[in-house]
Amino acid sequence: MEKEFYIKKMVCRSCIKLIRKKLNDEGFNIVSLELGILVIETENPDVVKHQLREILKKNDFDLIENPEEKLVEQIKILLIQLVGNVPENPIEIKMSKYLSDKLAQDYASMSKIFSYIQEITIEKYFIKLKIEKVKELIHSQNYNFTEISHMLGYSNLGHLSMQFKNETGVSLSHYKSMGLNFRNSLDRIL
Template sequence: MEKIFYIKNMVCDRCKQVLRTEFNNASISFSKVDLGEVVVNITSEKELLIFKNIIITNGFEIASNETDLQVEKMKELLQDRITIQTGFDVKISEYIATKLHKEYSVLSKMFSTNVGVTIEKYVIYLKIEKAKELIQMGQLSFSEIAYSLNYKSSSHLAKQFKLLTGFSMTTYKTTKNWNRKTLDKIV
């Protein structure tokens, strides 16, 4: 019988590929593997246990309720906004509320309660990790990085960067100690 599972901590195309490969290797039939959602055809308790083991051993979790699902959708939307660098023309609150068709105040409280930080703080963490990536790539100046992340000035980014990493952007670049976090480990 086909069943939909909502999966936490899926953040990129590699996550989808890992699960597809694992399901194929375990002969688990699936019709969909998307960020945060998997549709599989489970025919026995043994297959269900194998499926759950694949999810857990690869660092994912099965979302157990509607709140978990909503929080994962919010994280995915915010990660897309930062990593793809789109959607900056709209405030975060409007962006999230419009995409999820709920009041921002409800979503914000749900996120803070579940994740332990506000949506705004989470976005800052995402931006700092993206800045680290862009610094490591070495193709943009600090001002260009700040602009690409929708900061009004490079000094604002620099202050947040130092506050969260303990290093200035220049020090981070020159020491080449690339201590970046994966998106699912940001909080």
């Protein structure tokens, strides 16, 4: 039978690659693996669950069993994917509508659950993700600040500049002039 597991702290393709390798090394029969969701073919789900938990913990991941935590992880993954697709797919939708559409839930309810579990609002988490993307795009040196602000869905450069300074303590131009790549990994933002 197929058993679905939700995994905490999976934020990138490297996470998928690492977990796939570790589980294959242990002989797991993986049906599918994507950010935050693993499906395994097994005849003994309880034994597999215990083994899986041990493997994940050794690699700084964890199983999610609580429905609220599952929702929070889904929100984080969707937002990471939304920001991660920039610049190929600029953000042109309100984040609240995007999440409501993708998860078929009321945004206000999701926001309360997210804030309760993460002790930060979805909006602040989204800002942190976007600021990390700004750092990446500045470091690439392919885009000017105005282009970056539009790609990330800011109404104007001033709005991005203010959020960037609030989050990092330095202006966009100062950050760029430093020439360093002070970025936080996405699993360490909170």
